[in-house]
Amino acid sequence: MARRPLDFAIPDLTGKRIVLTGGSDGMGLVIATRLATAGAELILPVRNPRKGDAALATIHEHAPEAVVSLRDLDLSSLESVAAVGETLRSEGDPIHVLIGNAGIMHPPERQTTKDGFELQFGTNHLGHAALIGHLLPLLRAGEARVTLQISIAANQGDVNWDDPNWERSYDSMGAYSHSKIAFGLFGLELDRRSREAGWGITANLSHPGVAPTSLLDVRPEIGRTRAVRARGLITFLSRVGILGTVASAGLPALMAATTPGDQGGKFFGPSGLRGLGGAPTEQRPYSRLRNADDARRVWDLTQRLTRVQFPTE
Template sequence: MPRTPIQIDVPDLAGRRAVVTGASDGIGLRIAARLAAAGAEVVLPVRNAAKGQSAIETIRRESPAAQVSLRDLDLSSLDSVSQLAATLVAEGDPVHVLIDNAGVMTPPSRQVTVDGFESQFGTNHLGHFALVAGLLPVLRAGRAQVTSQISVAANSHAMNWADPNWEHGWNGMRAYSQSKIAMGLFALELQRRSEALGWGITSNLAHPGVAPTSLLAARPELGRADDTMGVRVIRLLSARGILVGTPESAALPAVYAATSPDAMPSHFYGPSGAGHLGGAPAEQRLYSRLQSEADAGRVWALSEEMTGVAFGAV
């Protein structure tokens, strides 16, 4: 029996510009579609232009008046991140909503980005760190809400401070957890620094729970030729309405965190169902790995050192 779709109220976003990473499919596409349906002008920075165009067609089928456009972005390349930021800053339009959603998960072996970072840390965290830094002028101009999409994986394992690039003893799941812990710590530190330095940016966190997406599916570009057993089980459970969510429901915590007048800075939103794996969005208890301000400052400094990117004051 089909499950009843979860409904949330999304305010009128007409006149507001939103940027959503990882919106060419899965949860990111559903986030972008919901923002566009509410009237936002939505920018989809994508690595694969064909998938991006397909996403735009999907959004416009659902919302014929949608304002949605593509930009080029490969989060695993700091040069690509810098180029996107320069493009959006040069366009001069304030960014009111930024949802850092894109990510990679557990490739079959350790891989590195073009800049030499462990692929999950480099893409999921460092790429988004550099993007927020590069977009700072237009984020400030829009008094933006920045929502960082983390994961239930941030509630396990730890930062590998001695070897953040996992050059020794690489473990895919531990490295993935680290990337999401770092992303969460950064988001909380962004709010603290925005308040201290008067940037006018609001930063909070969301997680989608568990839903069938391409994260664990066949990804030849990552060396994964076939779907994992994990994604096959998730698809089965989702289709039967058991425990986990759908891409549509999994998108809602980030949409809520980024748009609801009730969503708060530095707060954390995710599904409210059993194990927080599915269900309607609600506030969550902040994971223990994200509660140390000292760790957040350390992640910020480490990220600046590794990327060579610093946040300006303008």
């Protein structure tokens, strides 16, 4: 049986305005470079301007004519999210693709966002959901494809309904899974509501498998002064082809965001053993993402916590 090609051709994206979070390093920078090379006008909302400037330089090395710009964004602050939403709305240009790729994982102890939410839940899910809400008029105008990057961790654990901010019995990896399951359920509910109300938006999910990305490195901004313990093993297994690479980890999101046709409500990830690595492909959503009642429940919880209201029609 022939092996599935690891990479794939991205269609011409000239004339498409794309917003990508988490595009300043790691697999996000790989995604950004591929999108810019395909002709997209790329907007990178970033928390760290220095990393953003370095990303622009890297992108222009590969695509000298690329149209790429930065915006200020701290996903752990709903005030910052609202501000970038206001900035982009004032520019008035439709958004054709939004990829919610930014995320944090495994702070050494419980931390909170500026608004008091558990840091992973507030950044990975609530910040992105609020951003989508603030940009909804532009997404509707562009009949946008929204792709939310979840994680293989969404195939374990559950949404902590009774304690969504993990104020009792904190477990860092449990909170990470919780944030990614909620994010996935929200994305699928966004697609369902868009179809029902005629918003013109399609939303889908992707996951990168497991690869030695910057998510595992020293992250002083979350208090992690050393790399995740499994970083060395993951790097070794990536080198021998069992796990993915930084380059391959971004491919499912690229496939989800750029494949022509109606890709709404779908899930993309690596095709290898247990989805750990390999070529990107469409997959069946994880069991924790299939409950429509849970998706509606996350949608309502998200609006209540962020105070960002989506239209009902």
